[in-house]
Amino acid sequence: MLKESIKMALENIISNKMRSFLTMLGIIIGVGSVIALITIVSGATSTVTDQVASMGANTVTIQVQGTPLKHGLTQGDVNKIAELSNIEGIAPTISGQTTVAFDGNSMDEISLQGKNDVYFENTEDVISAGRIINPIDTENKSRVALIGNDIANELYVGENPIGQEIKIGGITYQVIGILQESDSFAQANTNKAVMIPYTTAMGVVGAKYINSLTVYVADEAQADTTTRQIEGVLTKAFNGDDDGYSIVNMQSILETIEEMTSILSMMLGGIASISLVVGGIGIMNMMLVSVTERTSEIGLRKALGAEPKQIQLQFLIESVVLCLIGGIIGFGLGVILAWVVANLIGTSFALTASTVLLAIGFSAVIGVVFGFMPARKASRLNPIDALRSI
Amino acid sequence: MPEKILEMKNLVKTYRMGDEEQVVLKGIDLEINRGDFLSVLGPSGSGKSTLMNIIGCLDVPTSGSYYLSGERIEDLPETVLSHIRNREIGFIFQQFQLLPRLSAQKNVELPLIYAGVPEKERQLRSADILKRVGLAEKMKNRPNQLSGGQQQRVAIARALVTEPTILLADEPTGALDQQTGHQIMELFKELYQEGKTIVMITHDADVAKNGSRIVRIVDGNLSEGVYNA
Ligand SMILES: Nc1ncnc2c1ncn2[C@@H]1O[C@H](COP(=O)(O)OP(=O)(O)OP(=O)(O)O)[C@@H](O)[C@H]1O
Numbered sequence A: 001m002l003k004e005s006i007k008m009a010l011e012n013i014i015s016n017k018m019r020s021f022l023t024m025l026g027i028i029i030g031v032g033s034v035i036a037l038i039t040i041v042s043g044a045t046s047t048v049t050d051q052v053a054s055m056g057a058n059t060v061t062i063q064v065q066g067t068p069l070k071h072g073l074t075q076g077d078v079n080k081i082a083e084l085s086n087i088e089g090i091a092p093t094i095s096g097q098t099t100v101a102f103d104g105n106s107m108d109e110i111s112l113q114g115k116n117d118v119y120f121e122n123t124e125d126v127i128s129a130g131r132i133i134n135p136i137d138t139e140n141k142s143r144v145a146l147i148g149n150d151i152a153n154e155l156y157v158g159e160n161p162i163g164q165e166i167k168i169g170g171i172t173y174q175v176i177g178i179l180q181e182s183d184s185f186a187q188a189n190t191n192k193a194v195m196i197p198y199t200t201a202m203g204v205v206g207a208k209y210i211n212s213l214t215v216y217v218a219d220e221a222q223a224d225t226t227t228r229q230i231e232g233v234l235t236k237a238f239n240g241d242d243d244g245y246s247i248v249n250m251q252s253i254l255e256t257i258e259e260m261t262s263i264l265s266m267m268l269g270g271i272a273s274i275s276l277v278v279g280g281i282g283i284m285n286m287m288l289v290s291v292t293e294r295t296s297e298i299g300l301r302k303a304l305g306a307e308p309k310q311i312q313l314q315f316l317i318e319s320v321v322l323c324l325i326g327g328i329i330g331f332g333l334g335v336i337l338a339w340v341v342a343n344l345i346g347t348s349f350a351l352t353a354s355t356v357l358l359a360i361g362f363s364a365v366i367g368v369v370f371g372f373m374p375a376r377k378a379s380r381l382n383p384i385d386a387l388r389s390i
Numbered sequence B: 001m002p003e004k005i006l007e008m009k010n011l012v013k014t015y016r017m018g019d020e021e022q023v024v025l026k027g028i029d030l031e032i033n034r035g036d037f038l039s040v041l042g043p044s045g046s047g048k049s050t051l052m053n054i055i056g057c058l059d060v061p062t063s064g065s066y067y068l069s070g071e072r073i074e075d076l077p078e079t080v081l082s083h084i085r086n087r088e089i090g091f092i093f094q095q096f097q098l099l100p101r102l103s104a105q106k107n108v109e110l111p112l113i114y115a116g117v118p119e120k121e122r123q124l125r126s127a128d129i130l131k132r133v134g135l136a137e138k139m140k141n142r143p144n145q146l147s148g149g150q151q152q153r154v155a156i157a158r159a160l161v162t163e164p165t166i167l168l169a170d171e172p173t174g175a176l177d178q179q180t181g182h183q184i185m186e187l188f189k190e191l192y193q194e195g196k197t198i199v200m201i202t203h204d205a206d207v208a209k210n211g212s213r214i215v216r217i218v219d220g221n222l223s224e225g226v227y228n229a
């Protein structure tokens, strides 16, 4: 019976190709836009969160502006933060400008960055060759340096810079590695930068203050508490002035992004669902027309012994099949649209099983909901009146 | 001893139109035995179709009793009535009532679908019966590829395929020319010879003569026997 009903539904849809297609259009557009929006937004979300997470989901970053009395943080302040619980490591940064020279050639407007081993352990792909700054370098205030790609190319033409000397701000260092080439749009371009141990920057170069800190927390779930404790230490360090620094908890940023995009995705999905409802009304309209047109067929089927339930099922299946075909076409178009958009704006494109189920489930539900009333109307037709209506 | 398969006693059907009540069937007594070929003859508006709807369990009487195969037909749920129709009645309509999208064979299979007969068996039975009405060559044709007479043969095959208790025909020749109508009547007579029970409704006295029994219905009253032209 079910097989027959599906067959009959398909026959009927095919015999009314144009009308079926126009009716399906609503579902196609509805499902297509819901799927496209959800896929685009979730792709964009995962791209953004991946980017943010790649900066470290367990990090709390502190930018120090300083106060008129104290221009930055001291090693002592950093030690106090290190004593807090839930701290895995601290990566201080000292930044400044300098000149570099080798073999009579020099380059200026070079960014000098004092870092420690913690930074390198927690950051991927910092160097393209050589070795990173290790704890012993930090401990010993070693005069070692990592140099940017442009510096390596300009000062050491045709030579391997690693193991060679370099003069940074007039002091001689040994080159231990080359920084990864960053593309020109990267926010932190290190092509014209040198990195040395921050302890060297403080002890040898004479920097007094640390300009920024990245704190790595052990347990991300406790990041909020730890952030508040760090704020306490910092406020005390600046004598109660909390304008001297800004602190950003990456975990809470991630949460905010995820929250916002899920709201966005629900809102857009909701708006697109309106078109699904409109599509559903189109289906209902076509089914009602179909019931009226086929009144005598319904009467005949009843005379031949069809139960009201069977008539209802037949029309319900017809509307579900109609919606499912529309849903599948809409799904295909939505996916293609999402793929094109993802490629255009450069976000990731991923199709989840739940999206597929959503599309199919949605169209089936619409078929049932909007097919129910016409199907019931068909099942309740009086066979005598129905047979007479020829 | 003939087997009684249909019995009506003092059957009344009234239609209510607003405040007005119209008595369309005014106390009908009728018995049909297995193997009868009964013609119901009457002028337009006399209540023929109303009677046929009740015989065919498409409608139920207002009062009086109606027994079909020993079962009392009254205000039963639609589902039960549809089962009785499927089992007991083979309808033949004036306008054939074939589904235009289906082949002759598929049309014949329809009542078997609702009887829950599996597909293989449906195909065999429908093919057999189409052969019986002389349409072995036309099984795959759609109704619009068939003549009126052939279409009515398909409809007759559809009525026969479930092996119903009664073949119920309402003006079966009404939409056919005289010669084709005559051929259909020949087929009816053959079926009668085979022992089928037929109830045929007509307003045409010549057509009615084909039956083994004739009843007249005039203004809702049924009278057996004598036929006076
Ligand atoms: N559903 C209905 N509601 C009200 N009156 C009805 C209904 N069906 C039939 N009638 C009335 O019952 C009477 C008999 O109708 P019926 O259709 O049985 O006549 P008939 O003998 O079949 O006529 P014809 O030969 O023209 O088909 C008519 O007067 C008709 O108006």
Ligand SMILES: [Mg+2]
Pocket: B048, B049, B050
């Ligand atoms: Mg009539």
